[in-house]
Amino acid sequence: MTANTIVIDHGSGYLKSGFSGWNEPQMIFPSIVNYRPCRENPGPSSAQRQLGLGIDVFHPDTFSYPIQRGRVLNWEGVEHMWSFVLEKHKWEHEVSPVLFTECPLKEPADRKKTLEIMFESLYVPSLLLADQLEMSLYSSGLLTGVVVDSGYGLTRVQPFHLGRPLQAGCTTLEFAGQDLSAYLCKSLFKDDVNAHKVFRLHMVGTVQMNQCYVPQNLGEALDFLQGLPGGSDENNTYQLPDGTSAELTPMQRLAPEMFFSPEVFNLQGPSVSQALMDSIKTCEASLQPLLISHVIACGGNTLYPGFTDRLYKELATNHSAGTNATVWVGSKRNFSVWLGASVVAHLSTYKSEWMTKEEYNER
Template structure:
């Protein structure tokens, strides 16, 4: 296809967009919208309010996520975001085709709505709807292996063999970065917890990104924390708020991403991530299990957390696949893996038959 294809990867937490052929998306924006009352008629109905991207500092209580857990809940907001993105990317590239990545949880009605917006509202010449996990596979440069993607709303595991997904092995956990944030909100602010409070949001985001980690061994790390606390103050456990107040972080707060590996420690259901990977591989044909387990691709924003991929590798190697030489692909831009894979696919002739043009779409409407 065109050398300047517009790539849109719209996740639950962030949208990544830009022109193909580059090393990373040019636009990374929170998947957040706000409805603001109109000055002329400040009523609550949709006809009396205006939609903006992001969070309004004047009305922070009005923001919401139009996509939650991989499912579109607000198509008006999604169309608004896509319109802004496509207009910005089109400058100088008016005839660019578009690739939009899709969640494995998509429904046929979602696909129809996506095509309607792109062809009828935004008048794009052609479009390719691409599976997000398949795009992560292409970003790794491999055709066989297990993609482990952990994002804002979902954590997904999908094995691939020779470029095709092994459907029986797919696993989707409705668990992701938003659950980690929710835990920090509640434990840090307790009764005063308010996820629409900008100060609390900034505090949680900073702690989650800069102070949280996954320990190699939870028990050993917890013991070390307790011994250090008894002997002398540990500055790494102190977070200074903007007003100068020192906030002492507990061991559980700093090691909150442990919930991906030991959910029971946080009173959460389900097995840990490494067990999910093992279960996924074991549903596949026995002949391909060794090669699948030997190529694990970690991607998604949560995998950037300090210690995350090392812990996953150690548990897979020691506890689940001790007789297989496990290797992991952990690129530095793995939070953009889906977008990067789609950028690769934009230039592959093998995907030519999967593109849908505006003319083909119009013909289908007339049938």
């Protein structure tokens, strides 16, 4: 495709977009829409309400996520977001070709609806629908390996051999970043109904970014944090809506442990590391050593300090893994899907998979 191909990776938590060939997306924003009441319809009904992006400061409790757990629940919302992206990326007053990444959980009806919106409503000249995990594989420069992708709505494991997915090893876990946020929100605010929803999101996000990490050993980390004198870390104290201060508990700081010990947080297993090892074991015995040595960690949750070290530790100490375990990480792994798609947009090997508006009309 041309150099002005637009790459869109729309996840449950964030939308990433930009022109192919770049080293990072030019636009990254939360996958959130809001419905503002208007004069014609001041009530809660959706009819004639004004649709907007993000959180409206004047009506902060009207927002929602149109994609949840990798599934589109609000097509009007996602179309509004795609329209905004294409308008911002217009090239010399024309809409560019679009490479759009699809979640592996896609249904045939979802693909049909995506094509309908892109060609009939947004008038894109040509479109390529690409698998998200396959794009993550290519962003690492590898053709064989196991992709471990943990984002906002889903955690997924998929082995590949020479660029082809080994479907028997595909695993999808419905716990991810939003579950960590929900745990922190519930434990920080408890029954404080006066805490504004937007304030909760902001505070939880701050805690996640600045204080949370994955311990290498949960018991030892708990003993260490519990042994610290109260108030010894000023950055660990937060102001609550009622004006009181609260200090994070050890389990709040160690909340990303849920990816490795989901049972501790009353979540359904298996853990990320167990899902990874089970996935590898489903593959042919001759491929397993190669897959173990090419584990690709990506997604926003893998950025937590200690995440990739813990994943390697649990993989290497597994009896079947041996000493060949290797976890490949990149500094921009929180948008590895977009990076891989940015490369694929220029590959001639994918030329036959692009669909033009004319071909869509014929079908």
